[in-house]
Amino acid sequence: MENPFYSSSLKENNYITSKADYTNGNFERRTPPSDDNVSISIFNPTIKEGFRKYVIYTISGLDLQGTFEAYRRYKDFIRLRTLLVQHWPGCFIPHIPPKKMLGNLQSNFIEQRRKLLELFLNKIVSISYLYHSQEFHMFIRGPNEYHKTTSEFRRISLIQLSQTYLSVFADSPRVTPEEIATIDESYNYFKKALYEMELVFAACLRSLETFAEYEEHLTPLMNGLKDVNSLYVLLGCKEFRVLTREIYTNPYFMLLDYLKSEIMDLKAIIEAIHKKKAYDRITTKAEERLENERKKLQKIQQGNKSLAMIITNKPKDAVVEKLSSDIAELENELQAIYSITRIISSQLFSHEIPRFKKEKIYRFETVMRTFLSANIQELESLIAQTQKIDNAFNS
Template structure:
């Protein structure tokens, strides 16, 4: 390895650093994840925008070391935020959100899916402090009172390769950047791409299977409610009434004295069934991981596009060099040989082309540098982070499933316990009377 490569392999740390801003200090010194961050989408409200147009807003609440926040955001705000982050952090993993729909996004089921998955999106961003503490998240998305924040993101200035390199230097000051020919990084990325493609095939199958099971469970829950508060009360009235000699107080589900407390428990159970279906969470796990795989694939695709951009820039520079050679040789037109006006124009054209060549060369160098940087980010950070995140999210989803199953069980058990207690009370009453 020559001296230039050796210096480059040491990353950004040897380069002269400007005095960091407050945001840069947060990025470099935040002790995440020790700093607690709470963020959740607590509600989704569909509103009437007039002229028969409806829209849904999602209430985001949270707390971080900048204080508490509470803000309403629409799906398009999430969408444009993610587009802005991809432009500013190309090659870096940006978590996914549900895809845009051609039809209405206000369907109740779609709203709930978006609510769950966009909350995951926000929570994953908290694990990326260099993004979470950026202006786009802190000042704009979470704390701005602007109700059309999506337009703010759309109107942001175009991001240049120089901007991206500068941002990466601040976010990853000790990044081990190597020459593009480094086989270790290339092998890691190639192996990871193969794993991604394989997992995506299986995830699509898992989504279909879990959706069927989740829908089946909803049907079973509805049938269970119909059994206890439809069929069994009717059975008591039609079949058991004659056996108790018209004494309805010996019945359970059709007993007028029990209707009010049992109805209250029934309403609670209905609400729990509506709020919690842990199998929906399993579907979300597979659905989010599939979108997640597509998101990390975007990072890899951007890296490949850098080579195309550099090749296009090199071709453009060759054309400019050919144009410069023509000007220098005085081959533009015959009049340039004798006409001073045209000679002056030739000089101006030559300066302009030379400037284009110089700028093109600088852009080629930046694209090469950016390719090496994104390669290092993907190989040393994003792949490892992606694998670790997959396991952590899986464990988190399992805990959520357990918690939701526990709440459903407790609500069902409370209802059944009430029915059993009433049976025991009536049995004791009959024993006393006999």
């Protein structure tokens, strides 16, 4: 089934090359961290032969450590993002474009994916803790077999994760129940926004295709009218001269790119809040498990034999020692979960959600002004063309 996220059925967009803001792909490039001077780009996508053909993307850039260059497949980008989501739960992790089963080797599709993957990397670079992560630096500087070399990365323990978060997000303030409730409200709002954005995306894709048909047929139409006019000039009709345009500005390409970026970002912020909800459930289960272990210990200390004691015939002291050790471990783990959950909630409420909303407002207003300006420019060109014909008949 064709993935509407990619307009692969359309011809190459050669109509907006004079408008860099339409084609550079940086629709949501955040400002890089102040202590880092980083540039990164993807170029020269190359189709490679193998058991199945695939595309290799060249990643090149410059940071404080010097230049870097790496060669990565699409599955390597998937691997990178998977690791970042695992190691930074509750944080905004930029999305990558979705998979496509058919037509993924077409030049138009490859270029669209290249732009979106480059956008993904620039967003990572703009978030300091993601940019400085081991996963990302191995991605831009490590061996070619990224998917294999990162197999050494194991899921980090809750204790390790809490230590990382307490270090990286040391200034995270505590949030109130009322503030946590606003996170849930934002979650519902973003889900609704995603639904609406996907509807607009579908409508924009239809408009783009309609405009493409319009521009494809307008030049032959105008040339045909000139040919007809030349015939009637012989009969005394007034002659009009109009230069037909070879280049048109299809503003829907720009709008479609913007919508793709917004859809990916909405999915990312929804995912971040969903991780917070997942840790709420983890907290509840850990509390229940700890309470059950404490009850077991209390019963044994009161002289009741547990099922494990009966089956294994272990002495009471050994069972008590094991349960006490398990309880201590669970208590440490629960404290780690509390820290993680608190920091996730704090980051979402005080940082991620406000920044996301602010960026989206600014970006929407900017894109709409550019989109409307492009529409006006295109319509004015058409009006000027038709006015010349009208002036010829009225002169």
